[in-house]
Amino acid sequence: DATPALLERAKNRARRLGVIDRFQTLEAELPEDFGRLGEADLIWAGNSLHHLGDQRAALAGFAGLLRPGGTVALVEGGLPTRRLPRDIGIGQPGLEARMGAAAATRFEHMRSELPGAKRETEDWSALFTAVGLVPQGTRSFLLDLPAPLSRPARDHVVASITREREVLGELLTAEDSAVLDRLLDPEDREGLHHRPDVHLLTARTVHLGRRDTP
Numbered sequence: 001d002a003t004p005a006l007l008e009r010a011k012n013r014a015r016r017l018g019v020i021d022r023f024q025t026l027e028a029e030l031p032e033d034f035g036r037l038g039e040a041d042l043i044w045a046g047n048s049l050h051h052l053g054d055q056r057a058a059l060a061g062f063a064g065l066l067r068p069g070g071t072v073a074l075v076e077g078g079l080p081t082r083r084l085p086r087d088i089g090i091g092q093p094g095l096e097a098r099m100g101a102a103a104a105t106r107f108e109h110m111r112s113e114l115p116g117a118k119r120e121t122e123d124w125s126a127l128f129t130a131v132g133l134v135p136q137g138t139r140s141f142l143l144d145l146p147a148p149l150s151r152p153a154r155d156h157v158v159a160s161i162t163r164e165r166e167v168l169g170e171l172l173t174a175e176d177s178a179v180l181d182r183l184l185d186p187e188d189r190e191g192l193h194h195r196p197d198v199h200l201l202t203a204r205t206v207h208l209g210r211r212d213t214p
């Protein structure tokens with residue numbers, strides 16, 4: 001990863017799980033640093049391939065690092081997260097769906113500005129085949145934390161909506177922005193800090209491709 005804070009977080013997690021003795025991180029900016037990555041049996045790219053302008057070329061780069069029998073795991077796609085009911089009793093119903101549409105616009109803008117940006121049909125199985133890997137299937141993992149949320153899960157929801165409020169800024173209507181301000185106000189009884197209907201429901205999808213043994 002190119003972000004030291006994220007690598008530090010991963011390291012702390014490995015320490016907590018007792019696997020720090022076989023865990024290392026490498027600060028690297030792709031695609032420039034492909035040559036520094038070394039060989040691998042498993043390459044796990046968690047929601048990161050889409051940050052590279054030429055996803056096909058990057059996947060070919062990963063394929064080139066795999067030892068025979070090795071696997072590339074791509075976490076891409078899945079489902080948009082839901083944290084609130086469709087109608088929360090304030091503003092227009094469907095707030096999270098509109099936030100999702102704004103996020104899709106922002107995502108497209110982010111991709112268009114990447115160096116060497118290329119449009120690619122995101123058929124990961126077809127792309128695995130195109131770079132010489134054998135598709136091994138796709139699996140989705142559900143996170144389903146119903147209301148009422150624990151304090152840490154509620155804190156996560158507040159943090160994620162705070163970030164979305166910041167980055168989606170002008171892509172949201174003034175009315176939706178005002179509703180988000182209310183939701184984020186710790187004093188507001190209808191806000192995220194207090195309302196009983198806050199939940200956390202999402203799915204992440206992992207796509208696998210393997211390099212055949214000769």
Ligand SMILES: C[S@@+](CC[C@H](N)C(=O)[O-])C[C@H]1O[C@@H](n2cnc3c(N)ncnc32)[C@H](O)[C@@H]1O
Nearest residue numbers: 001002003006028029030031046047048051052
């Ligand atoms: C959405 S986050 C995913 C983080 C983490 N892999 C996960 O699964 O939760 C995207 C990550 O891609 C990293 N990233 C973006 N562009 C990159 C690049 N050109 N080279 C290396 N890492 C990059 C960012 O630093 C960020 O940590």
